[in-house]
Amino acid sequence: MLFLCLRFPLLGFDALPPNEKPPADGPAALHDKGRIVLCNAQAQQQGVEAEQSLSTALSIAPGLVCVAQQAEAEARHLHNLALWAYRFSGEVSLSPPNGILLELSRSLRLFKSLDQLYRRLVAAFRQRGLVFHTGLAHTPLAAELLSLSNTPVKHTANRQGELKHSALQQLLAALPSHLLPLPPRQLEALNNMGLRRLGDVQRLPLAELRSRFGKALPDLLERMNGRCHDPRPLFTVAEEFHSERQFDGGLHSKEQLRFPVSALLSELESYLQRRLLLNRELHWQLLYLDGNREDWIMPLSHRVFRRRSLIDLVMLGLEQRPLQGPVEMLTLHCKQFLPLNQGSNELFNDEQALLDQQEALTTILDKLRLRLGDDCLQQLHLQNNHLPEFSQQLRVFNPADHSPVSHHPAPPVGLRPSWLLPAPAPLSQRDGQLYYQGALHLLQGPERIDSHWWQQRQVRDYYIAQREDHSLCWLFKDCLSQRWYLHGFFG
Amino acid sequence: MPKPRLQQLMSERQLWHARGAGVARRNTQHSVSSGFAALDQALHLGGWPVHGSTELLCSQSGIGELELVLPSLAERSRQRPVLWLNPPHLPFAPALEQHNLSCHQHYVLRCTTPREQLWAAEELLRSGAFSSLLSWFDGRPLQDRQLRRLHLAAREGNCWHLHFRDIRCQPQTSPAPLRLSLSASSQHLHVEVFKQSGGHAGQRLQLPRPASLLWQQQPASSWPVYRQAPRRRLNLVASSRPEGALQRLPLGLDTLPRPGTPH
Numbered sequence: 001m002l003f004l005c006l007r008f009p010l011l012g013f014d015a016l017p018p019n020e021k022p023p024a025d026g027p028a029a030l031h032d033k034g035r036i037v038l039c040n041a042q043a044q045q046q047g048v049e050a051e052q053s054l055s056t057a058l059s060i061a062p063g064l065v066c067v068a069q070q071a072e073a074e075a076r077h078l079h080n081l082a083l084w085a086y087r088f089s090g091e092v093s094l095s096p097p098n099g100i101l102l103e104l105s106r107s108l109r110l111f112k113s114l115d116q117l118y119r120r121l122v123a124a125f126r127q128r129g130l131v132f133h134t135g136l137a138h139t140p141l142a143a144e145l146l147s148l149s150n151t152p153v154k155h156t157a158n159r160q161g162e163l164k165h166s167a168l169q170q171l172l173a174a175l176p177s178h179l180l181p182l183p184p185r186q187l188e189a190l191n192n193m194g195l196r197r198l199g200d201v202q203r204l205p206l207a208e209l210r211s212r213f214g215k216a217l218p219d220l221l222e223r224m225n226g227r228c229h230d231p232r233p234l235f236t237v238a239e240e241f242h243s244e245r246q247f248d249g250g251l252h253s254k255e256q257l258r259f260p261v262s263a264l265l266s267e268l269e270s271y272l273q274r275r276l277l278l279n280r281e282l283h284w285q286l287l288y289l290d291g292n293r294e295d296w297i298m299p300l301s302h303r304v305f306r307r308r309s310l311i312d313l314v315m316l317g318l319e320q321r322p323l324q325g326p327v328e329m330l331t332l333h334c335k336q337f338l339p340l341n342q343g344s345n346e347l348f349n350d351e352q353a354l355l356d357q358q359e360a361l362t363t364i365l366d367k368l369r370l371r372l373g374d375d376c377l378q379q380l381h382l383q384n385n386h387l388p389e390f391s392q393q394l395r396v397f398n399p400a401d402h403s404p405v406s407h408h409p410a411p412p413v414g415l416r417p418s419w420l421l422p423a424p425a426p427l428s429q430r431d432g433q434l435y436y437q438g439a440l441h442l443l444q445g446p447e448r449i450d451s452h453w454w455q456q457r458q459v460r461d462y463y464i465a466q467r468e469d470h471s472l473c474w475l476f477k478d479c480l481s482q483r484w485y486l487h488g489f490f491g
Numbered sequence: 492m493p494k495p496r497l498q499q500l501m502s503e504r505q506l507w508h509a510r511g512a513g514v515a516r517r518n519t520q521h522s523v524s525s526g527f528a529a530l531d532q533a534l535h536l537g538g539w540p541v542h543g544s545t546e547l548l549c550s551q552s553g554i555g556e557l558e559l560v561l562p563s564l565a566e567r568s569r570q571r572p573v574l575w576l577n578p579p580h581l582p583f584a585p586a587l588e589q590h591n592l593s594c595h596q597h598y599v600l601r602c603t604t605p606r607e608q609l610w611a612a613e614e615l616l617r618s619g620a621f622s623s624l625l626s627w628f629d630g631r632p633l634q635d636r637q638l639r640r641l642h643l644a645a646r647e648g649n650c651w652h653l654h655f656r657d658i659r660c661q662p663q664t665s666p667a668p669l670r671l672s673l674s675a676s677s678q679h680l681h682v683e684v685f686k687q688s689g690g691h692a693g694q695r696l697q698l699p700r701p702a703s704l705l706w707q708q709q710p711a712s713s714w715p716v717y718r719q720a721p722r723r724r725l726n727l728v729a730s731s732r733p734e735g736a737l738q739r740l741p742l743g744l745d746t747l748p749r750p751g752t753p754h
Binding site: 356357363364376377379381394397412415419421422467472489 | 586
């Protein structure tokens, strides 16, 4: 077993909302109930420490910026980090308040070696500007303890991921004993007995320790050495996806949003992969520097999550929306999911081509919807009706509607033109001759259509006529009003 | 010494060789039959191209411009749908069904501005989701650059771009490899292939319009009438059945003269 503990010492600061963040270059601290909980390096230099009272800290460092701790935001942030770390290992557990544990022995084959895995991990954290400490050991507790003193990974394992046991034992023995997760009174007692290092405690017989300190301490040692099982609750993925990116000082142009959008989508991608789901929409939320919020829901009709095409789609959608000012925070939220249809490769190319074609259709539909509106693309449908204008229908195309040809009326028997005018155009009549942009000569007819007596009776005699320019037209005479209309062309 | 000179000319690249240049490329891989033997014969590919831009220049609707392409569209729309971009009127589904096209394979897209339409056309052509795109651009004629982009997008997406343009665009050069102009006479659709790849252009054809459409009905005055109906006999028939006399009039269309007979 190989456990890596990642500890984020400045998690409290990272989790703060952007408008409450203290400036990065000055001394800053978090407080909770009048006590300092966390302080940054500049504050530490001036003598501020955890557990100091707020007034003491402010008197030591007058320039100190104090912000109230937000435990909920921290937990959420840690959760997001765990979600992100899930891609490196199938066994992730949280180590509150600010750590994540990953079991890596099963991931080594996938990533070829520990070295490669670690490099990708580090690169990802550097990209997000996160400070983190590491500890690598054979048990979760040992890894946690090592991460508290920030032990580089290469000290305890080689490049292939084999632990250096003797070095590991030395490092553990050198750890200060007050790092042990024990009640303060017992830590005090250890200190008073002169057991300053973990090695000093380990050298004592377990039975002696048990009689002096009770069950807790020997248990800890057993778990640390791997002689006793140490199960941790595994991290599970949340029901809804929520992630955000914050920008200090705000982003001014849409092109700058491309990278955060891409990062959020890749988070969503790994989330969806893990839960074998597919999202139906992207709910974006833009928070501006002046405190305004803008919601933007993007419906999707894709069948496979493709990050690259989605980025283009989002950027296309952003092009249509004016930014109201500098963007401080971008949030992505998804709560509607569909079970993913597990794509199986088809044996024959035809089926695969059909799937590809459907995929292409949904992709292009998403694009068109974004730029031209939701109901731009229409599909022709045949209707069971005698009146020509009602015998077809243009329906807004919806790929989720899977019953396009449920009932198929038979086409009419008579000759029908391939072009239909959206509304019948009245013809003018002079000396018994019909005119519509030229004189019309009737060739054949009539075909009588008498319908809709229950609504508003229509009695029409349809004729085929040829115009002066030799085009063939479809006319009708409304027998009730004795007027002539043009209704189509035989194109 | 004429021979060496000819050899020299033949080896130079500037000279176009009719023999090698693909009159022989007539195969079904690169073309879809148009459904008209005469047209297939006139096109060097042996039919309509599978992808790329094809320009049809005609100035009015109703001369048979759709009849020319519907058989090929029926063939293509079996695999992938067809999109109509800004058609001048509505494509009429019952007529499409009569031409053996299933109408749910047909989509209509309307754009309001030329800029949006150009964007949509290019995206649609490139997407590979459609087998054919029929487009009508209103307003100013498209620039050479825009036409070329559309043609390349169509080739990339393996889509047949049928571009209906005004006849006035004929003198303008265009990157489309196949350009036809359409005009009408009373019985025929005249097609002139004035640009095509793979050989010479300039073919002129006359494709007859469907006879059922042109079937000309005689005026009622020249209809055959039962002239020798004796008055006396009419009087003999009971007066309660006046429609008995009407039934003798040739009302049904099957008694009308066949098409082609002069009136």
